Amino acid sequence: EVQLVESGGGLVQPGGSLRLSCAASGFTFSSYTMHWVRQAPGKGLEYVSAISSDGGSTYYANSVKGRFTISRDNSKNTLYLQMGSLRAEDMAVYYCARGRSSSSWSAFDIWGQGTMVTVSS
Amino acid sequence: QSVLTQPPSVSAAPGQKVTISCSGSSSNIGSNSVSWYQQLPGTAPKLLIYENNKRPSGIPDRFSGSKSGTSATLGITGLQTGDEADYYCGTWDSSLSAGVFGGGTKLTVL
Numbered sequence: 001e002v003q004l005v006e007s008g009g010g011l012v013q014p015g016g017s018l019r020l021s022c023a024a025s026g027f028t029f030s031s032y033t034m035h036w037v038r039q040a041p042g043k044g045l046e047y048v049s050a051i052s053s054d055g056g057s058t059y060y061a062n063s064v065k066g067r068f069t070i071s072r073d074n075s076k077n078t079l080y081l082q083m084g085s086l087r088a089e090d091m092a093v094y095y096c097a098r099g100r101s102s103s104s105w106s107a108f109d110i111w112g113q114g115t116m117v118t119v120s121s
Numbered sequence: 122q123s124v125l126t127q128p129p130s131v132s133a134a135p136g137q138k139v140t141i142s143c144s145g146s147s148s149n150i151g152s153n154s155v156s157w158y159q160q161l162p163g164t165a166p167k168l169l170i171y172e173n174n175k176r177p178s179g180i181p182d183r184f185s186g187s188k189s190g191t192s193a194t195l196g197i198t199g200l201q202t203g204d205e206a207d208y209y210c211g212t213w214d215s216s217l218s219a220g221v222f223g224g225g226t227k228l229t230v231l
Contacts, residue, residue, distance in 0.1 A: 047220035106213040107171035
């Protein structure tokens with residue numbers, strides 16, 4: 001079964017750090033772009049970050065640039081999001097999602113169940 | 122404020138047709154393909170349409186997509202109560218070098 005499973009969410013204080021993981025299974029992980037999308041409580045989807053299939057190219061929303069780092073380990077079929085200098089407005093459910101191909105940057109065909117990040121003192 | 126603009130809500134009766142618009146600019150919709158997602162309450166988004174008008178396997182042909190210039194449209198025919206959900210358009214923005222989404226449209230099937 002093709003599957004993405006996020007982990008690493010939780011409660012963190014403002015200014016703190018957190019690392020999210022997304023374990024992939026059921027497909028050739030190294031053949032796809034991967035993405036992080038978040039959704040604040042009661043709000044819409046917000047794009048966070050993307051990484052190419054080989055990890056050589058990364059992209060970020062302006063709202064997280066300089067604070068978040070996306071990476072992947074193709075040998076472990078795992079996607080990561082290192083989050084730093086966290087703010088209240090970063091509080092959201094974070095989804096990892098698969099691009100439809102190694103060249104797809106805007107069509108996400110597989111989504112994880114999401115992991116909640118709460119930023120509060 | 123979302124980069125792509127969608128109506129906050131639309132509604133129609135069961136069996137009827139509804140369209141949801143998504144407006145952008147030359148740096149996003151105007152130069153990249155559009156995707157549409159359905160998000161049922163409490164669940165992750167689901168891809169409905171990719172590359173403007175293509176449906177993934179398993180998506181019924183009641184769902185259709187189109188694009189013209191800097192706008193895109195999702196159409197849903199034969200509305201069912203199970204179609205009640207939030208719908209989002211998305212694409213890549215070449216100026217931002219990042220993905221962008223619309224603010225979402227809540228569909229109510231009356």
